[in-house]
Amino acid sequence: MESQEWNKLEEFKKCNKEFLSNPIIKSFLSNQENYQLFLDTIVHPTVENRNKLDRMFKAFYFHIRFISFISTSLYFNAVHFDKKQRQHSSRYLLTIDSTVQNEEGITFIELIQDPESEIVPDKLSISDDIADYIGDPVLYEAVQELSVKQREVLTLAYIGGLTDTEIAKLLNKSQQSVSKMHKKALRKIQDHFKKKGKDKYESY
Amino acid sequence: MTNRLYDLVKESRSNNEALETVIELFEPKLKKSLYMTNPNDREDLAQELKLKMISYITEYDVDAIPGFWEIKEKTDKARKKGY
Incomplete structure (x- = not known):
C-alpha cells in the first residue's frame, strides 16, 4: 500500500513537471500545510479533497494577486494625483507667486516684505x-x-x-x-x- | 491570514465593516504613497486614495482567481498544443 501511494505521487510528479515548476504552484506547495493537503489529494483524489485543495489555493493566489493589485494601484493613483496637482498649481498660480510684469524672476511675494523695516514680526x-x-x-x-x-x-x-x-x-x-x-x-x-x-x- | 483577507474582501461587497478592515490593512501602504505629493496635499490624497480603494475592493472579482485544477488543465492544454 505504501509503495502504491508513493508510485501514484511519483507518477503525478512525472506527468506534471511543467505544472509543478510553475512559480505560483511551487510557492503554494512550499507551505507545509498545503503540501500535506496536496499529498492527501494525490493519493486519495476524492471530490472533497480536490475541492479543499482548490479552495486553499484560491485563497493563497488571491492573497498575492489582491495585495499586489491594491499596492500598485495605490502607487499609480498617488503619482497621478501629484501630477494633476502640479499641473493645476502651475496653471492657476496664486497672485502672490506670479512674476511681476517687466521684471523677470521677481515674484510678488518678494515685494511684500520690507527688509529695511525696523519692526520684525x-x-x-x-x-x-x-x-x-x-x-x-x-x-x-x-x-x-x-x-x-x-x-x-x-x-x-x-x-x-x-x-x-x-x-x-x-x-x-x-x-x-x-x-x-x-x-x-x-x-x-x-x-x-x-x-x-x-x-x-x-x-x- | 491568507484566508482572512479572502473572506473579508468577499464580504466587503455587502458588509461595510469588512470593507473598513480591508482598508485599514492597507493603511501603511497608503501612508507611504502620501510621500508622492507635497505636504499640503497629503490629506486630500489620502481621501482620494481611500475612495479609489473602496471601488477597487468592492468591484474586485474574487471568483476570477483561477483554481488549482484550472491552472493544471491550462498547462496540460498548452503542452498538448506544443506537441
Missing part, C-alpha cells in the same frame, strides 16, 4: 516674562508668586532654551547658584500645584 511676539506664555490659570498664579530673579532664570531656561551654565554666564553668577534658583523655582511651583491645583483639577 518675530521679535514682536517675544516677551521677556515667562508669565506671558502661560495659558493655565493655576500655573500662572504659581509663576506670579516667584521672585523676579527666579522668573528671569525660568524665562531664559524655558523660553530661551539656555542651559544653567549659559544662564550663569549671562547673569554673571556661578552655575551652582543658578541651578539652585532654578530648582527652588520649580519646587515652589510644584508646592503651589499641590496646594491649589488639587481642588481645581480634581473636578476633571
